[in-house]
Amino acid sequence: MNTHTKVHGKHGDFAIEAKGLVKRFKTGRSWVEVLKGVDFDARHGDLTMVMGPSGSGKSTLIANLSGLLKPEEGRVDILDVDDLWTYGSGRIDKFRLDHCGFIFQGFNLFPSLTALQQVMTVLKYQGLSSADAKKRATTALEEVGLGHRLHQRPNALSGGEKQRVAIARALAKDPQILFADEPTSALDGENGQVVIRLLRRAATEHGAAVICVTHDPRLEAWADRVIHIEDGRILDDQRRTPDPDAQLASH
Numbered sequence: 001m002n003t004h005t006k007v008h009g010k011h012g013d014f015a016i017e018a019k020g021l022v023k024r025f026k027t028g029r030s031w032v033e034v035l036k037g038v039d040f041d042a043r044h045g046d047l048t049m050v051m052g053p054s055g056s057g058k059s060t061l062i063a064n065l066s067g068l069l070k071p072e073e074g075r076v077d078i079l080d081v082d083d084l085w086t087y088g089s090g091r092i093d094k095f096r097l098d099h100c101g102f103i104f105q106g107f108n109l110f111p112s113l114t115a116l117q118q119v120m121t122v123l124k125y126q127g128l129s130s131a132d133a134k135k136r137a138t139t140a141l142e143e144v145g146l147g148h149r150l151h152q153r154p155n156a157l158s159g160g161e162k163q164r165v166a167i168a169r170a171l172a173k174d175p176q177i178l179f180a181d182e183p184t185s186a187l188d189g190e191n192g193q194v195v196i197r198l199l200r201r202a203a204t205e206h207g208a209a210v211i212c213v214t215h216d217p218r219l220e221a222w223a224d225r226v227i228h229i230e231d232g233r234i235l236d237d238q239r240r241t242p243d244p245d246a247q248l249a250s251h
């Protein structure tokens with residue numbers, strides 16, 4: 001696929017610019033404020049890491065940014081869309097399908113589909129013919145090193161292989177934004193390293209804005225930027241130089 005040939009949207013290098021996000025949940029009779037006025041942005045080509053303790057609001061932030069969960073206050077400008085949350089749910093779903101990839105801790109694969117079918121399904125939803133979807137899906141699976149596992153179902157795949165299928169599925173449509181929520185937490189060091197390297201590559205080679213939520217400080221080595229969030233507020237936001245050859249596997 002192309003290297004950095006993406007035409008960025010009207011926000012230039014910024015794939016996402018969000019301002020003043022407030023998210024509250026009702027628990028019993030009271031409201032808990034989980035995001036307390038968060039400003040967030042992410043650039044194309046960057047691997048942006050969002051770190052923070054359990055319950056600090058990381059997943060909620062991703063859900064607010066990606067159109068999965070509506071914030072009570074604030075706005076999200078994303079790619080060419082100004083103020084995503086003024087869109088109806090159908091348009092938001094379509095936007096997500098067309099432009100965003102998702103990778104979660106639990107892989108979220110369909111038990112009855114082979115690796116190839118998992119990836120093809122998304123492409124067919126996007127309107128590709130079966131033949132084109134098959135070609136693209138095969139390439140995506142080959143890119144993550146699963147060319148020899150195309151016809152296996154999830155129960156015949158290891159955890160690391162399952163996560164690579166999920167990554168192939170997310171990358172096959174060449175998304176401009178890739179959201180990953182704890183993508184390595186169910187994996188050992190070696191498989192975690194494969195996954196973080198693939199995310200690094202999605203940013204560097206495909207120009208995607210990769211936003212990766214994690215607990216694991218070892219993943220910082222691959223990041224262009226590390227944002228710390230605690231108790232619904234951003235505490236720290238630092239740019240750094242990634243090391244694509246960093247080692248994760250513990251010996």
Ligand SMILES: Nc1ncnc2c1ncn2[C@@H]1O[C@H](COP(=O)(O)OP(=O)(O)OP(=O)(O)O)[C@@H](O)[C@H]1O
Binds near residue numbers: 027053055
């Ligand atoms: N649907 C919900 N209803 C009520 N409270 C919720 C809901 N979703 C999340 N919360 C609460 O919001 C807070 C932040 O949750 P969130 O999942 O965003 O944190 P996180 O930083 O991603 O945590 P973890 O690292 O454990 O996944 C938590 O206290 C959680 O219990």
